[in-house]
Amino acid sequence: MARPPSDEDFADLVHAAWPSLYRTAYLLLGDAAEAEDLTQTALAKTYASWGRVREPAAARGYARTVLVNTATSWFRRRSWHNELPTETLPERPAPEVGNDDRPVLLAALARLAPRQRAVVVLRFYDDLSVAETARALGITEGTVKSQTSVALDRLRAVLGDSFLQPSDQGASHD
Amino acid sequence: MTEPLTRLLHRVGEDLDAPPPPATAVLERGRGLRRRRTAVLSAGVSVAVVAVLTGAMLLPGGDTDRAVDPVAPSGPTLDGVTFAVGNQVYLDGGEKVVEIDDRAVKSLYYSSAGVLVRHGNNTASDGGGPQRFTLIRPDGTLSPVSVETEENAHGVDPDQPYLAWTEVVESGVEVVVHDVDTDTEVARLPVQGRFTWSPPPVALDGDTVYVGGRPGNDPALLAVDWRTGEVAESDRTAYFPEPRKERTIEYDGRPAVVDLASGEVLHTASSRDSFLTLSPDGRLVAESGFDERAFEDLDATVVDLDSGAEFGMPGSQVGWSTSGQPFVVGADEVTVCDGTSGDCLTEELDLGRGQPQVQLGGRTYES
Incomplete structure (x- = not known):
């Protein structure tokens, strides 16, 4: 691209990327206001680096990386109100996920450590590959795999085995 | 195996009403x-x-x-994040790497003339052999400093171009102050008395060289004004002087950060076994703990001594950037946090295989 991207280009990015970034933020944070703030923050940080952008099409991925890094920073604050002890898992699985999936899923995600939650959301909601997730989080592919494994174990403990069974294999499959 | 999770996440995501951009x-x-x-x-x-x-x-x-x-506040930035692996010094979080002509870096001090590197045959301070010095100037050029010490604990004030230490002479102890910018000795002062260590360790804060600690139940610090030669016994006590911008750490029971002048306790560690590290500007303190059951270090907490605000770091060993921001270095990433907001920035880093021994900037690694 010959010229640096303009403010109009950035506005286009905001309109195009906002819905998916917001949904990712919501799944990471579980709160609408926090998700909106996180998405705004991530896009504002992206704008602060806008002069260095050479390919606006790649800026969407950059904004998502900023969003995840910012969320991880928020999680690290001790005052983060969603912080829950990940060791405290219920002895019995939560009720089966039904029509009103959102609270059950968000409660389960909230029990994951921040990086595990980010790995789950990026891989299984944003459909990123292991390599893409590693790049977005700035960690190794091995860490993505190990964090995914731990996260799925925790989700299985909270939501029940049947929750993670493929639909064509039945609930009895191990 | 994860197909139901993907479907559920998408279903929940698609049901979300995103507000207007x-x-x-x-x-x-x-x-x-x-x-x-x-x-x-x-x-x-x-x-x-x-x-x-x-x-x-x-x-x-x-x-x-x-x-x-x-x-x-500018938010977290890798500017001024300095650490070393072996004889390689990583500047600005690894944006630039400088090689020191020696086997290993022992510590990285911040001075007004640049990053002062203490190096030698290994990373050790105690029994580590000769200690040599090189100045990395802000433009990245290297200037050797004609100082060589052994078994010394040195002092550097980040706002000045000076390196301070003590030497044992026939008549007792001398405090030496060396300008690392011009590579010239600017002061050499005799100090009377007995000390727990020989030569005694020092810290430099403004015009004062703190020399510690005089033996006794309450090991005292001497406060030496290196410009006037005036020597006073400080009210503060410590075997090892650690004053940084009018604040120091004392170990009477649980470690605590204390105001040098008033003695006011500004922060007390949560455990007797905790380890405290003051930022070079004395504004923040990092507290690291140890889990005896798991036998592993606990992630550090950084406390703003003025506001009391605190936040967690993703690691136990905390260094300080030239602007006083806390950072940690892992095997494959460096994380720096804004000391005001607690916002953090993590960047990928390739330091080679395994977990290398890293010397973090802003820490003395004296013992």
């Missing part, structure tokens, strides 16, 4: 961030020049808000 608000926040970044990058330039440059940058965007807050 606030493009104008985002643009305003982005411009604010850019202005603050510009102000910080131009810290060495006069305020008038910064205002002119910033105004010019904003003209094309038609923004009428020209206010520049030069003290606004």
